[in-house]
Amino acid sequence: MKLEGERWRTLVSTVRLGRDEYRVVQPARPLRHAPLYEGYMGVETCVTKTSALDIAMAWAFAMRSPRTLVYLPLRQSDCECRSADGPALDMVLLHHSLGFRLSKWRDVRARLRGGRSHTVVCQGMPQERALPRWEQGVLRGEIAESTVFIVGDRSSFQAGGQAFRQLVEDCPRHMHEVPGTHCCAELTPKDRYWNWLHVVYCDEHRVSTRR
Numbered sequence: 001m002k003l004e005g006e007r008w009r010t011l012v013s014t015v016r017l018g019r020d021e022y023r024v025v026q027p028a029r030p031l032r033h034a035p036l037y038e039g040y041m042g043v044e045t046c047v048t049k050t051s052a053l054d055i056a057m058a059w060a061f062a063m064r065s066p067r068t069l070v071y072l073p074l075r076q077s078d079c080e081c082r083s084a085d086g087p088a089l090d091m092v093l094l095h096h097s098l099g100f101r102l103s104k105w106r107d108v109r110a111r112l113r114g115g116r117s118h119t120v121v122c123q124g125m126p127q128e129r130a131l132p133r134w135e136q137g138v139l140r141g142e143i144a145e146s147t148v149f150i151v152g153d154r155s156s157f158q159a160g161g162q163a164f165r166q167l168v169e170d171c172p173r174h175m176h177e178v179p180g181t182h183c184c185a186e187l188t189p190k191d192r193y194w195n196w197l198h199v200v201y202c203d204e205h206r207v208s209t210r211r
Contacts, residue, residue: 001053003168004124008057011115015108022100022108025061026071027054028117033202036074036148038086042196043141043148045074049172052201056164060125062093063157069094069108075146090147097153102144109145125165126158139187141197150197160187164199171201 009028014021034051037044047055055072062070070093077088094100139156142149152160163185171183183201 001049001168001172002124003053003056003060003122003165006053006057006122008054008061008120008122010061010118010120012118013112013115015111017104017107017111020104022069023067024069024071024108024112024115025065025118025120026073026112026115027058031055031072031074031077033077034072034074035077036072036089036091038089038143038148042198043089043143044198044200046200046202047167048202049168051077052164052167052171052199055199056125056161056168057120057122058093059157059161059164060122061120062095063125063154063161064123066095066097066154069098069100071109071112087146089143092147092149093157094149094151095153096151102142102149105145105147105149125161141187148197163187167199167201175201 010025011028013024013026015024016022031051031054033048034045034055058070058072062068072091072093074090075088092105139150139152139160142151167183167185174181174183185197185199187197
């Protein structure tokens with residue numbers, strides 16, 4: 001499956017807090033089989049082909065949308081092949097140029113009411129050799145309000161997004177050719193809030209047979 005050209009159904013909301021206004025984009029349907037937890041080694045989740053595509057689409061959209069909060073409500077998601085046991089978390093992707101104060105997220109989330117339907121056509125994840133400039137703080141992770149916030153700019157989202165592109169485009173074939181293969185996307189920031197974002201691909205047949 002190629003990421004470019006895939007369609008992502010979303011809900012677009014505008015939330016006003018005082019004089020400030022925020023645009024929030026989230027999936028039109030809840031993500032199944034993508035539980036996000038803070039575990040011993042960092043923030044982890046396991047995904048199926050469908051939920052991997054949703055997360056990759058959200059990442060590609062966030063890369064090109066500096067004025068938008070991209071919200072993935074994952075706390076109600078579930079998957080029996082998850083390995084982390086910590087508290088469930090949501091995820092928000094945003095550009096640091098937005099200047100969003102994370103302490104406002106609880107109020108923004110509480111004001112989300114449905115939203116306008118919109119379909120995003122993915123423009124792909126351009127190849128880039130450079131690694132995310134974690135040491136310069138361009139792409140960073142922070143946990144607040146039961147949410148993992150990933151904050152960056154276009155170049156750092158583009159570089160980090162290569163792992164998600166490979167997760168969608170390569171992992172299904174690897175899992176088919178070599179059953180039981182560990183296939184994942186892993187991002188490793190250097191900050192004091194979390195060690196890495198570890199997204200493990202889980203075969204959908206395995207999920208269905210364990211229920």
